[in-house]
Every structure is written in structure tokens, then in C-alpha cells.
Amino acid sequence: MLVTFTCKAYADITMFGDVALGMLRMMGHSETVPGAILAEDVPAALDRLKRADETAKAAAPHDASESRGDDSDEPPVSLAHRALPLIELLTAAARQKVDVMWK
Secondary structure, eight states: OEEEEEETTEEEEEEEHHHHHHHHHHTTOOOOSSEEEOGGGHHHHHHHHHHHHHHHHHHOOSOHHHHHOSOOSSOOOOHHHHHHHHHHHHHHHHHHTOOEEEO
8 A cells, every 4th residue: 555645835755555554653644544633733643753753763672684674785764854745834834824634
């Protein structure tokens, strides 16, 4: 499943479903797809997502390859990298006071 976040202030952001649902939980919303955040609620959702991102950064292991338990040469994608596009979308939506929707 793919989830696409949209608003009138920023380009659409598409994420894998499991990642998007995790971001929604971090923002304090249900995992209901489709869904929306009203413009007046966007700053609070943005703040929750940023705090969750900071918490994840602080709790991240120093050597991620040991914590994954596999032999892959690919480094894991951090929450900070996954959340950045959505944080930018929410920031633009808060600045222009527009609703955010996902489907």
C-alpha cells in the first residue's frame, strides 16, 4: 500500500503504507486512510512529529548494522530521513494555513 499526503501549499508526498501509518501515529492521528488534518491542527501535528523525530535520533544506536541483524551492505533509512519530506509539507501547510489530506 502507498499513502499520498497532499496540501495546497506543497508538492504531494508518497510513502510506503507502513512508514506513513507510523508517521500518522507520531502525529497523534489514527491510521485511517483516507484522512485529513484541519489547518488549525497542523501546527500541533507538526510539533508531535518533530518531537518523535528528535526522540528517535537520541535513541538511535551508534552502529545501525549491529542492531539490524542482517548482512546487508545497505544502511538503514533513519526516521529523520523518512520524516523530512512530511515535516516540510506540514511546515508549508502551517505557514499557509491549509488542510493536509492523505489517501
